[in-house]
Amino acid sequence: MAREIAKAYEPQQIEPRWAEYWVKQELFKADPSAPGPVFSIVIPPPNVTGSLHIGHMLEHTEIDILTRWHRMRGYNTLYLPGTDHAGISTQRVVVKQLMDQGIDYQKLGREEFEKRVWAWKAEAGSQITEQMRGIGESCDWSRERFTLSPEMSRVVRKVFVQLYNEGLIYRETRLVNWCPVCLTVLSDLEVNHEERLGHLWYIRYPVAGTEESVVVATTRPETMLGDTAVAVNPEDERYSGLVGKRVVLPLMNREIPIIADSMVDREFGTGAVKITPAHDPNDFEVGKRHGLAEIDVMRDDGRMSGAAGTYAGLDRFEARKKIVEDLKALGLLEKVTDHTHAIGICERSKTIVEPRISTQWFCAMKGLAAPALRAVREWEPGKENTIQIVPDNRRQEFLNWLDNIRDWTISRQLWWGHRIPAWYCGGCEEMIVAEEAPTRCVKCGSGKLRQDPDVLDTWFSSGLWPFSTLGWPEKTADFEKYYPTSLLITGYDILFFWVARMAMLGIHFTGKVPFRAVYLHSLVRTGSGEKMSKSKGTGLDPVALNQQYGTDAMRFCLASMAAPGTDIVLSDDRLAGARNFANKIWNAARFLFLNLDKFEQRGTGIEELASPGVRSGAPYAFEGSVPLVDQWLYSRLTITIETVNEALKNYRFHEAAQDVYQFFWGDFCDWYIEWVKPELQSENRERAVVAWKNLFAAFNDALRLLHPFMPFLTEELWHQLPQAAEAKSIALDPFPTPRTHWTTGGKEIGLMGQFQMMQEVVTALRNIRAEMKLDPKKKMSAELYSFDGVTRDAMERSKDGIVRLASLSLLTISSKPLEQAGGAVRSTAAFDVRIAYSDAVDGEAEKTRLKKEIEGLQKAISSKESQLGNETFRSRAPEKIIRGLEATLADQRIELQKLRERLAELERHR
């Protein structure tokens, strides 16, 4: 039966079929009772509102490569998928959607709103997981989790209550980060600091009952309405007479004291600072020290409050303008200067964050951080219950941050999230914290209980992810088998948000680290080097690109650029290169299929040619020995398998990808296939069959080697090749293992070296043809000389191959040096080749080439000579280096000698 296969690879025709097959067949369902070492990984749950962006594509590619690689190597593998309820962003999305329908969510009420969000989630929340299926991620979909599911909620409540009972969660009134747009408190991490150009306003405050005054400098004049003091440094003689006196607060006509506090920097501004405890973190501390009143002049939406007098109701920025104008009119504005300072921005709404006094829930961090710190600090290979962080420089960042950690604000004023399990008694104001809703007050017995309206920071539930998803607190089979997870792959931008919190909570609650290693992947940047951003429209849509180039190409491209610690700049050129690679493999397969057809036409059956036994038995011998080209190719294969394993073990995806690429394209296609072509057609049936079997087995290994990187293409081709009857997927086939009998025994290097010399001969001959502009169609005869009998014998055996690949008509191998006259010569230390021809030689070009080469060699030789002539070098350098240097020098001297003779020859015949 002739096989139909398209001339070019068309991923669009193939990918959806396999994506569906993998999910339907449940190929990647984990079995905790199965044997083998464990590899488990949980997904960093993407936002349910989200769609796959390029960062996910990179992250998921890396996860899937390592997952498939481990699975093929016989690990009991779990890749657990899921999504995050993403409090603020999901709420924002649904609020906006309702607004578009003319519905005010506040009026809808909390319960109804929550229903709408769940409805929305049911309808649209599976977009990203569908996309994940589409790109072929080898997840166990039967274990998909959602951070706000009832099961996860139970875990959240249990954890909250325990932390509360341990005194690690507490409720307190203090100055927090408030977003006037999101209308919720934020944690420190959700506030980004940006340098912005602002102003410093110098405002004169008259001292009460005198003609004196004090000038204060501020970046936020609107907060002056809430001033409750002016502070100076106690050491500052300029103001020593004023401390204890009172100033009249302009615009408000309120008298406030002048106090002394060492926090005031005498050098900054005027050395006198207004104190607004309700609106500035520093001032809040000063206020506490001095027992000052806290006057909140702003509402939660950023407008001025009733306490702001005539400015009440104005937006904070309008109020600023108005206040500055009014001060100017009163002659109290001394001057205004430009001033650059860091300003807090809400990472969601991008508005300026307002420090605000508020009662919130906090989680004490110091005690939780210490064991996490130790787990990371004490990591070393193989050490139990420690965490490796890769790349290494992030580890230091992690330790620094945890060292200086501050308490975490965990409550949020949202409706979408895990509601805080705290109830307040309407009778006695007692607070009850419990896993299940209490029916009456434990203190006064009242049944009038209301639950705390706030929800928990989304990262609180994400922090439990590695164990909550595996069934904790029950001792489930999954938890026992797959926890701690083997590895976490995520972006460094959430190292603190997420990784640190998982480490802390994981150790605290399970006594074990949640993951043995964390690999922090790179960021994908645009062509101009910027961080990709949807809002700026600079983001690339991976789904569209996958459509255009193929998911395999995208995966391979990302992997080949994913060097640890280096950001990735993705380009069309690069993607096209990966697509071309996929096409190359496709066509190599096409070549195999065409040959298989020919064999079948000639009556050799598929059973003989491609039984599973054929693959493990290769390489096969012909007439008693394995052909040189097979010895070489299988050695290269072994080396490639080893380097790929080593690279993936160390998260060096780019190296692994590069090695596979080089092997498949450079070795397998460019040399091996070309070399064995005539042998596949050999009249000698045994010769042809051996060639086929070796080709087929090597290709099979190469496909499996490539599978973690390009799952679709390799699955497709694997199924088109003959497989064992019960085989379902290449993903379940073993990863190739080194064919050790071809790398041990010390023979291998010699054999590889022999074939490499053939390659050098062929390249030298091709070089002559190209440089001398010989007609490519015209077959020429050539001569080869080597002083070494072993080399000559090897050449003799490989003669047919050389003749074919260098387009010769005849190759003569001689034990006598070549005649100097006529044609063009190329030399290495080991051999000389010449193509004889009668046309006029472009002597000048050849001379220039020779001179250049001579110059380069001379430089290399003299540097080696001086190094080897140096006694200190000889006494201190390792023996291996010295001997290597000497051997190279000897070769180079021979080459130089030959080049000089050749040049002299040309000059004689000018």
Added chain:
RNA sequence: AGGCUCGUAGCUCAGUUGGUUAGAGCGCCACCUUGACACGGUGGAGGUCUGGGGUUCGAGUCCCCACGAGCCUACCA
């Protein structure tokens, strides 16, 4: 303010403990519609590793300084 990273071929980047003429992809030049592949084949050109100093027998690789780019942390009004 503190900490960190980077600066290698026209472009994007590799280069693991310092060691033999510094690599890849893309781009470029020349030739080739050869029976797997023009999403291809063959051959080739092109860097002295930002600059300066130092350690060393030996430095792209280690140290210091300068210049340039970026990241993280941070309550100086």
